[in-house]
Amino acid sequence: MTNPFEVVAGFLERFDAEVRGRESGEPPEEVRAKLRSLALGTLPPGERAALFSQLEQNPEWVASLAQEVKALRANPVRAS
């Protein structure tokens, strides 16, 4: 069953793709490092808001965050 968020986000993305064109999906390394920290749950709350704001501007980077979280499924790391 398609979930409601997927329906409306998919509908809107049709228009965003037309406006924004195709962009690179890979975040820069300094952002990638923060995504790793966020995935681990170790990113300080103060930096989290800024990172979420960056992700909002670059929704294609959300996939990279998802990858970092999924990588922990195979290799769980305990944060110190």
Place this chain on the structure above:
Amino acid sequence: MDLPPAQAAEDFLQAQKCLRGDTEALAALRERYDGSLRAILQARGATPTEADDIVADLWGDCVAAAEDKPVLLEKFSGKCALQSWLATVATNRWYDQKRREARGRELLPAESGPSGKFAGDESGPFAAPTEHAIVELLRDGLKLAFAACDAESKICLRLVYLHGLSQREISRMLGWNEPKVSRALNGAMQQIATDTLREINKRDRLLSITWPDILELCETNRIGFL
């Protein structure tokens, strides 16, 4: 919104039969969906007469090409329920018609030139819209609702519903307990629905639409028809 494979196959088969000239198949389709299509249009704001006219034209266009338009059923891909697809076609047509009528009433008679076209309106009041008016309304309403949603909630909704992360993984990421994550996600989605409906209602009181209607219209447009 996903269709069971057997139903999807049956719907597509019925459509293909109609296109091959099977009048019994078309009659069966009309019998099955005529009443519900009229009811759906009226629930969305059409008068009984408007619903009757739109649905009658719809059946006519299903298997016969109208001027400069392809045969309607040729555009049905079978990726959604035929009823939903027909309901969206009917809604698009009805709403486009209402918007054209409203634009015609807004302009003063003196602005209409000898050709019958309205001054300053290059396309003319009866030109087909490049995008259905209701698609624009949905797009604008949803965009505003999404803009009002905070970044953290939007990203978490994407992670869970588009990228398949679990709420447990989100809770570990944010340092929240799982009930809090669940409440946040549900709350954000509910707010998007509320804000979208409010915005659409504010822009056009003609349309009487529910959140399930919006999802159906978005889904049918999303999978690419017409």
